[in-house]
Amino acid sequence: MEKTKAYKCLGTTDPLPDLIQRTNKYLLDLGLAKWITQNQYETICVNSNEVELAHLYYLPKVYKPGTPLRPIISGLKNPTVKISKFLDELLRPPFDKMAFKTTVTSGFELFKQLKRWCSNNMCQETTFCIIDVVDLYTMVPQIEGVLSLRKMLNYLKLKQIGGLKIETIIRLSRFVMQNNYFSYNGQYYHQIQGGAMGSPLTLI
Template sequence: MALETTVTSDFELVKHLQERSKKNMRQETLFCTVDVTDLYTMVPQIEGVLSLRKMLERLKLKQVGGLKIETIIRLSRFVMKNNYFNYDGQYYHQVRGGAMGSPLTLTIANCYMFFFEQQIIKQISNSGGLYFRYIDDTCITVNWPAQHLFRQVDRWNKFDENIKLLANIVSSNNFLDLYMENKDGKLLTSVYQKPSYEPYYLPFNSIHPLHMKKNIPYIMLFRTIRYCSTFQSFLNDREKLKIPLILNMYPNKLIEEQFTNVLLKHKINPH
């Protein structure tokens, strides 16, 4: 039901962006990334459970895993209303939102956001734009003036007092591990590293099996190939990959062998 407006990885977003850029990418196209402030702890408990019920009814499900819908709702309400934690010798009862890291909190937050965002999705789609969400992070591309988009975000923030949207609206932006840029109406993408990024991977001198350690440079380069829209950005990011691997004691010969294996397996000519 939400497959058309959600992504599970950056590469899914890359494919959608590439498809749109062929049809509707202009010099004025903006990339807007939106973060939902403290989503897990801001979703109201009762309304969150009701959104889960609404979602199950929308899917026309009578049972899930042998449990009746009413049983699922009662159990969900119990879990959401009975979260306790200890801090500095004191016990506290959580009265807003759900427990961080709880699978139920994630499910309820996704259901709550699904119903919250429907008006926004319709508005963006009617304007020929794209809207995709990954849990509490959203990426929007649309051919609107920046001031108009800022005004719309302000309007969306009035939809629900529990949901606070923080938007970054520019012609170049990042979403999760993807860097996106509109350069004179042309889409450019590459790997993005957050300021908090630390070059730490599984050390090569660890006791883990060799095949696990070989997979790390392989997967890292494969991701770079999928994300980079130009050969030059691929070359730049490929060189950046080597540094953290070498710092974690990976032999240069093994790195080069795995990089070559990626190109051979996927029939990519690096020249």
């Protein structure tokens, strides 16, 4: 965690109660300003009995020399996860459509595309390589991540998705990106760079 500089230690004070309160207030303010509907508010607001703070654990990368550990932040019940899922459902169809020609969805699909590519483009000098991106989820600055989302939506010339204005989507995305908290070994942390690993929004 120290290597990436992506996490700020908050000590032993649990940020969950404040996060619940801030999330619901933010959503209520959006609703009162007519940025989201009452139904949308009820879909993504936080029920304090259903949420818990994300927690960090590690899985070994057995296929790598020295068996390094992969950090996993499990946030299935995080206060912002409903917003993240809601945004993913809105953004996934236009994103998949835009990225269709450059996206590989499975090993079988990769094999088919390589076979097709080799039949037309393979030559003696062709070199295949594998790139392993280190610390993928923490290397993208949060502001730039949200700006990239706006750039994609502008490129697609979309004014709204699912009845939600683009500006509302951007505001909700920014809130999700900036409010990732988790616990580890009795301490609490705030992610100040990148997006939460496994968050539906981060996967876009």
